[in-house]
Amino acid sequence: MxxxxxxxxxxxxxxxxxxxxxxxxxxxxxxxxxxxxxxxxxxxxxxxxxxxxxxxxxxxxxxxxxxxxxxxxxxxxxxxxxxxxxxxxxxxxxxxxxxxxxxxxxxxxxxxxxxxxxxxxxxxxxxxxxxxxxxxxxxxxxxxxxxxxxxxxxxxxxxxxxxxxxVSPIFRPHSAAEIDALRARLRLDGPYLLFVGATANKNLARVVEAFAAGRFTRDFSLVVAGQQSAEVLASLTSRLATLGLASRVHLAGHVGDADLPALYAGAAAYLFPSLYEGYGLPILEAMASGTPVLASDRGSCPEVAAGQAVIVDPTDVDALAAGIAATLAMPADRRAAALAHARARxxxxxxxxxxxxxxxxxxxx
The missing domain is CATH 3.40.50.2000 (Glycogen Phosphorylase B;)
Known part of the structure; x- marks a missing residue:
């Protein structure tokens, strides 16, 4: 035939x-x-x-x-x-x-x-x-x-x-040993919030401001994955110095596909307050890793999150700070529902x- x-x-x-x-x-x-x-x-x-x-x-x-x-x-x-x-x-x-x-x-x-x-x-x-x-x-x-x-x-x-x-099956909850190995490779100490992205729509500058405004620096570091441009790096480095956050924000640069799943799984929260997305697959990848997600109310983000993430206005720094706190406080049953939602995709x-x-x-x- x-x-x-x-x-x-x-x-x-x-x-x-x-x-x-x-x-x-x-x-x-x-x-x-x-x-x-x-x-x-x-x-x-x-x-x-x-x-x-x-x-x-x-x-x-x-x-x-x-x-x-x-x-x-x-x-x-x-x-x-x-x-x-x-x-x-x-x-x-x-x-x-x-x-x-x-x-x-x-x-x-x-x-x-x-x-x-x-x-x-x-x-x-x-x-x-x-x-x-x-x-x-x-x-x-x-x-x-x-x-x-x-x-x-x-x-x-x-x-x-x-x-x-x-969602690829490589995105899943990881064991403590797997996460510890990643921490050693990337030199990460203590609990961290995760941001991934290097384009303007990802909204990194406001994430940094919300991280400072919410005083999360007392308990967490912020890991920024993604190869930022020289211009963005210069501006970001200057702003971090002004805010006194140089030691609390870890600029990881490009993280390879082999390490990204464990990086998601090890995060206390994943921050995705994008100004626009055609889809927003990282929302589901983080959920599938067992990590609570903060997403924006723009583009396709609410559609993809389907009620399983904390949704905020990405242009409001105070709302972002409150949203980060709500994401960190997400109860276990809601995290389990988010995991099931992502696995179904x-x-x-x-x-x-x-x-x-x-x-x-x-x-x-």
Whole structure:
């Protein structure tokens, strides 16, 4: 029997350091590879990699149902495989006349968030319009992102489908020994609050102010994970010195994927007062680690948290300080409910939802 072939552009899996979209692509492909489906619904998945990265093809996902092929750009395209659907998770798109499904992760460019280069923002805006006009279906990672796309870009609402993201099983409660080993590697002493992020929307400056205002420095340190820019580091270092917090804020820089789960699990609270998120997967990753979460009332954060986090106005420092205190005081039964909520969000369900969207696209071809 010949199974339908679906091609997914997976060049981002060859990047030296995984981006959020790269993690999405890998988790989705791996979940699709092992997805249990009835025989009539079987399919084959082709990972596409640009010719310039083909030498790094060993970084592509491995597993059943998977094979790989390289492709050139628009000027020298390789012959198109006999695929029924092409899935595009980022801006790389083979120029083939085939039904296209794309993933919409966020609307940062349309909202002018995290962009300092206007030419790049305009290019992204044109890409949104391309998706609206070109794609048979669009996978939106949250209802908030779907509504943002319809409001800011437009399109047929029936073609935009919400498929929430899953949580990797590597995010789980860790033993004391595992956490102690991480503390030793990162030179962390005593209980800590955790902040992860290096973009403007993550709201680090206000987190530091709330950490100082709430007088948490008496009992906790604040661990900041993420490779901050030189400009942010200079401003942050100066402000920490003014507040007398230089010894209470640990700037961990980039934390690798191998250490991040234990870093979540060891935190007394995870602080995620983002000004905007297309999804906000770290909310669920922290919950799945057994850590109570502070999240903002903006973007998709309340949708993803689903009542299992402390929700605050991220622009109000006093509200943030009160929210941190409430997060630290979260009772055991609510933490258990948050853990159960996060564990129910699996990549297998994301794969099933994505496959359903592909089948809709095939039916219209």
């Amino acid at each position: 010949t199974w339908p072939l679906v091609a997914i552009e997976a060049t981002n899996l060859t990047d030296d350091r995984a981006t959020g979209v790269g993690r999405y692509t890998r988790q989705l492909v791996e979940a699709l590879s092992t997805l249990d489906v009835p025989a009539p619904d079987e399919f084959e998945l082709l990972q596409l990699c640009k010719r310039s990265r083909w030498k790094l093809r060993d970084r592509l996902a491995q597993g059943p149902r998977l094979r790989a092929q390289s492709w050139y750009g628009a000027i020298w395209p390789l012959p198109r495989p006999a695929c029924k659907v092409l899935h595009v998770p980022d801006e790389r798109e083979p120029p083939w006349n085939v039904p296209v499904v794309a993933t919409v992760h966020d609307l940062y460019a349309a909202l002018n968030i995290n962009y300092v280069d206007e030419s790049k923002r305009q290019r992204k805006l044109r890409f949104y319009e391309h998706l609206r006009d070109r794609c048979t279906r669009l996978v939106c990672v949250s209802e908030n992102t779907r509504q943002d796309f319809l409001r800011l870009v437009g399109g047929d609402p029936a073609r935009l489908k919400v498929v929430p993201l899953g 699996t990549w297998a369900e994301t794969a099933r939802g994505t496959l359903a969207v592909w089948r809709e696209a095939m039916a219209e071809a």
